[in-house]
Amino acid sequence: MSDPADGGTTDHPLPGYRLSAQGRQRVEDERLSLLEQLFDPISRQRRVGVRPGWRCLEVGSGRGSMAVWLAEQVGPTGRVVATDVDTTYLNRLDLPNLEVRRHNILTDSLDSLGPGSFDFVCARLVLFWLAGKQEMALRRMVECLRPGGWLLDEDGDWGMVAPVDPSHSHYTFYHRAWKNGDWWTARGYDPAFGRTLPMLFERCGLINIHHEASASVVRGGSPWGQWWLQSLEGIRASEQADGSLTEERDQEYRVLTAPLTDPSFWFLNALIHACSGQRPSP
Ligand SMILES: C[S@@+](CC[C@H](N)C(=O)[O-])C[C@H]1O[C@@H](n2cnc3c(N)ncnc32)[C@H](O)[C@@H]1O
Structure with a gap:
């Protein structure tokens, strides 16, 4: 049966978010905390245009570090709404101009957001997981913008x-398991999703x-290596x-995670894309 929550386009359930905090609150708290340490510095630079008095919406806020930072930028005359399907971590935040909402960007009414x-309106590392439904999510985010927003x-x-060094002992085994990124395709995700953002924004x-x-080459044991290990785990x-964890998949996890604590293992850490665009004024 076709499921309307999946966009109604397939007879197979689409894969959805794979790092839910349910049953693993503490480790996911740690993983999201490390994510924030790694990504916040550049994410802040990308949001420097945010002005005092603005109304901001962050979709899929996770632990909320960027929502808190936005609340500081907009000041007492502005307002930030931070949403997530799971507000476990956001509920700890207490700022007068920051409002937390449990909200699914794909299925919940936009009326409660305005x-x-x-x-x-912004999101970070959320859309990748909404495989097959990213354009729908983006359209709904655009609907939340005022004209000119x-x-x-x-x-x-x-x-x-x-990995970048073909002579490293992990190199061949890693590539055999990773299949040039098709490790993701086998799970229903687009391994090159980020680069499609400008096209989706235009659509x-x-x-x-x-x-x-941008991307960097980092080593096993680095904060990025640690974060990637926690993510795969x-x-x-x-x-x-x-x-869905077959013996073959379990073996692949062992191959992909073993080098992430090895400082002699250098690897490219993923190309991270940032795309911005403006809703036209009438
Ligand atoms: C990788 S985490 C990123 C968290 C945060 N954006 C950050 O960068 O620190 C992805 C977040 O998206 C949330 N999420 C997943 N699917 C969602 C959906 N359909 N609507 C809203 N949030 C969603 C998850 O619960 C999770 O908190």
Whole structure:
């Protein structure tokens, strides 16, 4: 049966979010905390245009560090709404101009957020997971913007995470398991999703589109290596829970995670894209 929550387009359930905090609150808190330490510095730079008095919406806020930072930028005359399907971590935040809402960007009504009312709408590392439904999510985010308001999304080409030294003992085994990023395709995700953002923004009617992308080569044992290890372990746990962890997959996890604590293992850490665009004024 076709499921309307999946966009009604398929007879197979679409994959959805794989790092839910349910049953693993403490480790996911740690993983999201490390994510914030790694990504916040550049994410702040990308939001420097946010002005005092603005109304901002952050979709899929996670632990909320960027929502808190936005609340500081907009000041007492502005307002930030931070949403997530799971508000476990956001509920700890207590700022007078920051409102937390449990909200699914794909299925919940936009009326509770205020369609057409936000100067700035953003999301970070959320859309990748909404495989097959990213355009729908973006259209709904655009609906929340006031005419002239700005949308920003940051997301990865997560299939690009790969070792750089062919002579390293882990290199061949890693590539055999990773299959040039098709490790993700086998799970229903687009390993090169991030690079599609400018096209999706244009399809959703945005103008003045700006895009940039960056990646670094890092080593096993670095904060990025640690975060990637925690992320793969979280995905493995979700596959174990839903019964999709075959022996072959489990072996692949061992191959992909073993080098992440080895400082002699250098790898490209994924191309992270940032795309912004403006809702046209009438
Ligand atoms: C990788 S985390 C990123 C958290 C935060 N944006 C950050 O960068 O620190 C993805 C977040 O998206 C949330 N999420 C997943 N699907 C969602 C949906 N359909 N609507 C709203 N939030 C969603 C998850 O619960 C999770 O908190």
